[in-house]
Amino acid sequence: MTRLLKATAMALGLAAAASSSLAADWTPPGPVKMIIAFRAGGGADTQARLIAEELEARHGWKIIPEQVTGKGGINAALALKDEPADGTAIAILVTETLGYNMVAAKGSGLSPSDFTGLTTTAGFQMGIVSKADSGYKTLADVFEAAKGGAEIRFGVMSPRLADLAYVVGRENGADFNIISVQGGKAVLDGVNAGDMDVGFMAGIQAKGVAAGDLVNLASVLSAPLVQTADAPTLDAFGAEYNADGHFVFVGPANMDAAAADAISTAIAEIVSDPGTKAGGMIKKAFGGSVVIAGDQLNSILTAGYDGAGKLMADVAN
């Protein structure tokens, strides 16, 4: 039995060594197109470009960033889908694109099986946020005000979050006026300008919360927020959904294993190192790197896609 275990361990070790040496040996057959699904100049775009810069510096690969924005990442996913699967084309999206948005964009014919998950880089610190001078301390105060007849304007930046806001309100007897805008910055602007009473913000609120201008009323993640650990999660309000999500690099389906391994390892190493420009920026803007790769990533992507229908059906009912 011991011999069998030893042999198995040795075989696994050899396989791992072979795979990592395969990854270490891999070089792209040409310049790598990096499709960025976010608008130029924002935090997400900056993150992608800094990663591209560091990949070039560390590995000598030629990376060509290309912006393909719009439709919640669907345009970028469509642009990547038919690219060669030899490692010369990758894209940075959010996990929501491969989940809810692909289910909602019926005409696109996309599903996570059209892509190879490479690695996540960072997560979102998604909270429900209001201005400090609104007087709300937790989400319960907002529900109280809504029940008392106040019209509550709720800012969201994606259809999935609009569904989520609706369900949370419904479960607590509040009928929110849900305002859909483009990007978390627009929600922040709306809340600051008084056009919205509360809104979802995915990390952009950190500075305002630290300064005491904004308040995290609830965490929309499955876990508490790092910055405001005592803000309750949505299950405390009877909602079984959350807005867990990550920035994720993907390639086209059936990507060459050595290429996928080499690229995901290289990106993971860069974002996990706060000494690099990319790592430093991720720490500052998104509260640190979150690296999920391989089977665990694939199962997260599949679960996101499968679970999206449930939320939609719940809203439709």
Place this chain on the structure above:
Amino acid sequence: MTALDYVLAGVLAVIHGPEAFTLLGFPVSITVLMVVAGFFAGIVVGATPGLGQVIALAISLPILISIFGFNASALLPVMGFMIGIMKGSTVGGAVPAILFNTPGTPDSYMTTLDGYPMTRNGQAQKALRVAHFSSVSGDTFSDICLFVFAPSLAILVERYLDLPEKTALIILSLSFIAVVVGRSPAKGLAAAALGLFFVYVGTGEDFHPRLSLNAPALADGIPITAAVIGVLVIGSIFSELEKLWREKSTAGTITATSQSGDGRLHWTDIRRIAPYIGRSAVIGTAIGALPGIGSTLAATLGYASGSAFHRRRKAPDEPDFGKGAMQGIAATEAANSSVAGANLIPVLSLGIPGNTAAVFLVLAADSIGGFNPGPGVFRFTSDVNPELVIAFGLFTTMVIANILNWTVGGVFMRCMGIMIRIPRQFLLPVVLLLTFASLYVQQTSMAMIGFALFFGALGYLMIKLGVSPLPFVIAFVLGRQLESTARQAFSATGGDPFFLFSSWIAVTFMAGAVAIIVITIRRRSKSA
């Protein structure tokens, strides 16, 4: 810290910041150096037909951040450079408009109307001096307003304008521009409708891109720069080339305009243009303070108001607006330049940019960190509020750029006038190529060239049919904002279909929008 301490700290942060080098024993801070560099780069970029501040800011932001990094000490040098570019290019933008009839930016379109006729009359130097003087006066006035009112004005505007009122305000602005600019209100309305049609291709909130005919290039809509530059710049280049071609085929040669007069700006000239500068500076500043309404509208309103004033006041021997009146240049340049400073009022006090240049300042603050434009900036706390120090630091960089503008800006700008010596038949193709290149580098996609050619042809057709391209451009620029604000207003009012009539302010704006169309059409039909 008192308010005065904050002002001092802001000035010192700029003057005594990290040192770049010493000049005659005095240390020159890196921020001052960056403002100077940005200012001269801005004039060159603005004066180069086909380039503009948006392109310059878009290219320089990633480069600056990679040089200065992501810490708070990078904020003032990076934003100082960007403010330099904004100030320089606003002045420089008048150069191609006056000399070549090709506006470098949409803002300077109205400058071509009188600037180019002056060049044709041999008064290019004078036109440039009028443009510089008006631009700098407007800019300085606007900056003073920014320094005085920033903490309170935009907050007041925001308090009274909710989403329905903002939607109504955009509709009012659009109908005003459509019927007031150009000779025919009907043509103006048609041009605005066409602009709205094109901007709504591929956009919207649904996951399926509307009106895109399943073409991937249209899936995320038509790029604003390609459409705007296509209609304004490429269209007028086509039209100019056609004129040259006709000139050559009728006369056998292309004549060059000889310049006459001393080209100087005399005290009597300044007295003549001063009322126009004053009116336009107030209009530009007021518009700049409204979030989301940019300098193109200000330039148009400044010109329209100046034009009405001119009709009543002009001496019989003076040329009309559109025929080479220097008052026309003064009205436009003072208005579009005075937006720049005031535009930072909503940016700094609410974090909401009013024009594309301000968007880049917000992006810079966002990317670097340590400065979060919003209500938190103007908190005069007793312990140091570093964001307020940065805000006053930014004001200081603006003052430095203004001093440069008053002293060496005009000379440098007129040096750019050397381009008038290049024969147009050689220059115009170069400008065309530069325009295409600058569009291509923005998205590194050949689709941009295709869009630019299409909208260039459209712009050419509009010139031929006597349709002003400006309503098209304004509609294109405001179209997305109109849709999103209207959608938000509809949601915010709980799905009220009559949200545009939900408050007396919104009703007033909507009534104004209808009234301006009716009144203008009646007036025109009477005078016809």
